[in-house]
Amino acid sequence: ELEFKSLLDKFVKKPQQQQKTVNLQLDLFAENTTEDAVGSEFSSYEGSKTAPCEYQLVETEEDALKIYEKFSSSKILVLETKTTSTNAIDAKLVGLNFAIEEGKVVQVAIPNEREKAERIVNIFKPLYESSEILKVGQNIKYDMEVLMNYGVRLAAPMFDTMLAHYVLQPEQKHNTETIAETLHQYNVLKPRLKETGVEDLFYNIEMPLVPVLAEMEMTGVRLDTDALAETSKVLTERMHQIEQNIYGLAGHEFNIASPKQVGEVLFGEMKIVEKPKKTKTGQYVTSEEVLQQLRSKAPIVDHILEHRGLKKLLGTYVDALPKLINPRTGHIHTTFNQAVTATGRLSSSNPNLQNIPVRGEDGKEIRKCFIPEPGQLFFSADYSQIELRVMAHLSGDKNMIEAFREGYDIHAATAARIYKEDINSVSRDQRTKAKRANFGIIYGITVFGLAERLDISRDEAKQLIEGYFNTFPGVHAYMEKAKQLAREHGYAETFFHRRRYLPDITSGNATVRNFAERNAINAPIQGSAADIIKIAMVRIYERFQREGIRSKMILQVHDELNFSVLPEEKERVEKIVIEEMQNAYPLHVPLVADSGWGENWLEAH
Incomplete structure (x- = not known):
């Protein structure tokens, strides 16, 4: 109640790892850095570890039917799946948890044998698929995917406490530990959505996106493993050649992967700068940022940066992607994270497709390996300069408009x-x-x-920025107004009232304050762009369903959507996608989506 969180942690929660240092660089996919299970205004010291909870275990079909009868008249049902894996694609059910009142959880045991398991699940299928019952869950997308494997389509209306907490407290973690706490959270979170003005964002953007992402994850995407193997061979050979160039310039061999040895070569032996940066322990700093600044000082720096880039590309994508192919489906199934970035953008993991380099031939080589279903076409559509268009809209600058x-x-x-x-x-x-x-x-x-x-x-940079603001005076006015509003309210927000809380906006520390001010300017732009593409995704998905389109949306990366398309649906898919993307939200300037077709992602993009 009094927010003594660190003291609370000692007695109730497990000791947390030390928090990561906050990176003062603006991040396109800024992840939450706090470890709170729920925000201070929703938390209670009598948490899941201490709150009394009554569990009823159900192990027979007869008892399962009785529970079904009891729950079928309920208007709200809290649900959770207990499984063998955190990976929904391969997870097998071991239990179904339900609650219709606080502190009372029904645990339905699911037998190992598939036929018996499906029989038990089918008892509860009408509950899951009912449009009359509100289904409440924590990270409900996971439960939806697990149930899809058992022939059940979890139907709206739904309420995901993780996403509700995310739109209310985007900077914090949104995990919970038990089903009982989920119902406690629902009762507290629901009225807060209205109070904070984020009901529209939650009910019309975030919740309808859940089934869209679930289907994309379950569909997955095909990889051309032969092309990846060839790419691996070419890049590995090039990396070895760069190694030899580096050794030649250094005059001897050394471990290029060792920051310590790189520092000793560049600064200790070659002395490429007079006063190199050092860490507290006296080691030379050879970070990406530092080396980028020193590229003009010696040719070896460029080679080291290129070597690092290739090594990362090989380790993260080229050699790693084939290992992520699911042996049962033959596809890779990335996870789209809906409640990770503080900006509202989606991120992806296993693999993280957001970080495939956009520029340069090497990133293109990886895109070439993403292919559509057999006999289908790859279609890609992406927003043209959406953030600048949002800036034009927000600033109202006549010249930019x-x-x-x-x-x-x-x-x-x-x-x-x-x-x-x-x-x-x-x-x-x-x-x-x-x-x-x-x-x-x-x-x-x-x-x-x-x-x-x-x-x-x-001087030239100063003139360029001054020239920019003279050209677009409305942009400068918007930036000043955005900072002022953030100072007054303590947050910045998007068209749809997605908030980015900025407590440091009034900090006495200039570096910290300036970072918050940059977020105050950027959060409404980046967050609004994120909201717009989410709206487009939902509308495309719903139109595909209404119009009986069998082609699938398979990937979302930044401002780009990708599809595997049946040839006979080519024109209809293109029409739907472009229409919905360009009409997702009315701006003072046109929303433009560029598109392309091909036999793989590279050709289409």
Whole structure:
């Protein structure tokens, strides 16, 4: 009650690992760093470990039928599946948990034998598939997928306490420990959704997205393992060649994977800078950030960065992906995490497809290995510069709105205005600088940061940023207003009232405060873009169902949706996807989705 959480942890919870240091770099997929099971306003010191709970074990079909009869007249049913695996694709049921009142849990044992197991599950199938009963669960997508394996389609209405807590407290963890606590949370969370103004976000965006993601995860995606093996061979050979180049420049062999040895070679032996950064223990700092800044100092730095990139690509994707293929389905089944990022964006894991490099030939080689179902086509559609379009909408800047409405190349249009050139006379270098400014401004880039990224002087970077704000005065006004609103309310929010709480916005520490201010500017932009693509996904899924489309949405990565499409449905799928993406939300500028077809992800994107 008094928020003595660390003291509470000593007596009630297991000792937690020390929290990760907060990274002050704005992160596209910023993950929660706190370990709270529930937020302070929902928590009680009489938690799941101490609250009294009555369990009833049901082991026969006869008793299961009695429980079904008892529950069938209930308007709210809390449910949980007990399984053999955290991986829903392969999980086998060992129990079904239910509750219709606090503190009383019914545990239905599921036998090992598949036929008997299905008989028990089928007793409760009408409850799961009823549109009259509200199903309450914690991470209900997992239960939905497990039940799909037993021929049950969990039907709306549903209430996921994890997602309710996520929209209320996006910065915190959303795990819980027992079914009894789920019903306690539902009773507390439901009224809070209304009080906080996030009912629309929860009921019309997050909850309808659950079955969409469940089907995508269960469908999975095919991989061309032969192409991956060839890619592995090519990249490994190239990595060995780079190793030899590095050894030649260093004058001897060393362990390139060792930061310590890399530091000794670059700074101890080659002395590429006079005063290299050191850690508290005296070791040279050779992080990605530091080496990027030193690329112009010596050719060996570029080679080391390229070697690291290839090693990561091979370890994370090229050599790892084939091992993730499910032997039963022949597909990889990534998990889409709906309650992980503080911004509202989806993330994915096992494998994390959000981090496949977009630029460069190597990332393309990996995309080439993602293929549609046999005899089908790969279709990809992605939003064109959605965050800049959201910025134009939020800022109301006339020049930016005009550029988008006229269908100009926004980066060329920006360069033309900054450099006072005709749009057709803009050089490639000018466009590149304007593009970096366009995206950098969204993430609160500083003069120093822009100078470093473009490899230009600070004076030129300062002039570029000043020129940008003179060109788009509405953007500057939006940024100042966003910071002011965050200071007044303690949070920033999206079109749909998704909040990003920013307690550090009034911090006396300038570094911490500036980071919060950058989030105040960026969270409404990035979060609104995330909400828009979620709306598009839900509408596409629902139209596919209504119109009997058998093609499947299989991947979501950033602002891009990917599909495996039956050739006879090609035109209908393209029409539905583009319509729903472009009409997901009315902005002051057009929402544009680009699309393509191919035999694999690379060809289509």
